[in-house]
Amino acid sequence: MGYPCYRYDHKFEPSLFVAIRKRLGEESIGAINELFVARTKRPPRGKKKTGSGGGASSGECSGEGQGTNEKENHGMLLVDATVAPSDIKYPTDLDLLNQVREECERLIDTVYEPASGKEKPRTYRRKARKAYLAVTKKRNKSTKEVRRAIKKQLGYVGRDVQILDALLDKNEGSFPLLFKDQRRLWVIREVYRQQKEMHRTNSRRIEGRIVSIAQPHVRPIVRGKAGAKVEFGPKLSASVVDGNVFLDRIGWDAYNESGDLIAQVERFRDRFGCYPEVVIADKIYGSKDNRNKLKERNIRFSGVPLGRPLTDLVLCKKLKQQRRKEAGIRNGIEGKFGVGKRKFGLGLVMTKLRETSESWIAMVIFVMNIAHWLSDIFVRLATLAQNVLYSLIFISCRKKYCPFPKLLVPWT
Numbered sequence: 001m002g003y004p005c006y007r008y009d010h011k012f013e014p015s016l017f018v019a020i021r022k023r024l025g026e027e028s029i030g031a032i033n034e035l036f037v038a039r040t041k042r043p044p045r046g047k048k049k050t051g052s053g054g055g056a057s058s059g060e061c062s063g064e065g066q067g068t069n070e071k072e073n074h075g076m077l078l079v080d081a082t083v084a085p086s087d088i089k090y091p092t093d094l095d096l097l098n099q100v101r102e103e104c105e106r107l108i109d110t111v112y113e114p115a116s117g118k119e120k121p122r123t124y125r126r127k128a129r130k131a132y133l134a135v136t137k138k139r140n141k142s143t144k145e146v147r148r149a150i151k152k153q154l155g156y157v158g159r160d161v162q163i164l165d166a167l168l169d170k171n172e173g174s175f176p177l178l179f180k181d182q183r184r185l186w187v188i189r190e191v192y193r194q195q196k197e198m199h200r201t202n203s204r205r206i207e208g209r210i211v212s213i214a215q216p217h218v219r220p221i222v223r224g225k226a227g228a229k230v231e232f233g234p235k236l237s238a239s240v241v242d243g244n245v246f247l248d249r250i251g252w253d254a255y256n257e258s259g260d261l262i263a264q265v266e267r268f269r270d271r272f273g274c275y276p277e278v279v280i281a282d283k284i285y286g287s288k289d290n291r292n293k294l295k296e297r298n299i300r301f302s303g304v305p306l307g308r309p310l311t312d313l314v315l316c317k318k319l320k321q322q323r324r325k326e327a328g329i330r331n332g333i334e335g336k337f338g339v340g341k342r343k344f345g346l347g348l349v350m351t352k353l354r355e356t357s358e359s360w361i362a363m364v365i366f367v368m369n370i371a372h373w374l375s376d377i378f379v380r381l382a383t384l385a386q387n388v389l390y391s392l393i394f395i396s397c398r399k400k401y402c403p404f405p406k407l408l409v410p411w412t
Contacts, residue, residue, distance in 0.1 A: 021356040033366040034271070036370070037244045037246075040373045075272065076276060077241060077280070078241070078329070078333040079279065079281045082236055083233050084236060088214070089212075094132070100157050100191050107177070111171070123156075123160055131149065150199055158192065191210050219253050234349075234358070235250070235252075237249040240332060243376070245365050250358050265294070275298065278302055279301055281301070302327075304323065339368065
């Protein structure tokens, strides 16, 4: 930090990192990521086209983009979506209501003034805790037992909310709750309303369902996968070009990712100056509307074509082999998600606020691109060193003198 010696006092509070994440935000980090990828692009592959200052990579085109008819489509665009799980306990209705009840009891203790001389309202917290533990500690719980326990907790929570309202109405001075506790009270009221409505209608779904009191912005995302059918966290739409990842959308509510495809194609054109030659994506992106819009832009979709199968067996076999090859290429974006979740912290977002979580995710994408660039440099240097070493071995063999005799064993 630039000090001449070690110092024992703290130079900043830990909350400074939270302030930095809030100040940066998703948009700023995304702009830094775009600038980094633009500065570290690979040298052009294949033919160079006139009218461009520096050439294009496999995802880049020539020219600056005056009309789509003047340029050819070039490159591949890989798109997919995933969920970045948030750091919350797996929610159940009974556990959530128990947390709400405990928070209500804490707020009652905060609002109640012993000096007022009035008797403190009874909350029956011991009975409520005992009723909760009697069900939650059972290994096998029937549906009737859980429903009965939820009804009891709803009664306790409703009583506590009424007590809080009465205490707040009788308070004559300044408002006794801090903004943090006031926000927690708003969340408690909404959770109570949702749980009461679901219990009344005997359903498990409701719009804007809250699954965590500490993080009310987290929503359940139904994915239908074998490992986790439901995930709790933001849903991400991302695209991959030449190994570089771009974060296109973060949504806390469940949405259909196929609606982002055309916007991702347009962003590809803004970044590289032309449309991609092919879009490689999952089956969910292959809607009729998306296919028609891609066809207007002269872009091929890698999925199975709609309509009846072709009668030409040779062409059908060729297209099937092409789709199989592109399906293997599509695994690249799945691998990026896997690496981000295993190595870079995308598998469990530890931040608590909505803004800081979005900044966390955007920073993970940026760091992944930095790691990809460094690995690319390492591969180039290793290839260069290998070529130099092979050249030295070849020259030494022609001169009947080898400074590396052990390296010649595999080639002799």
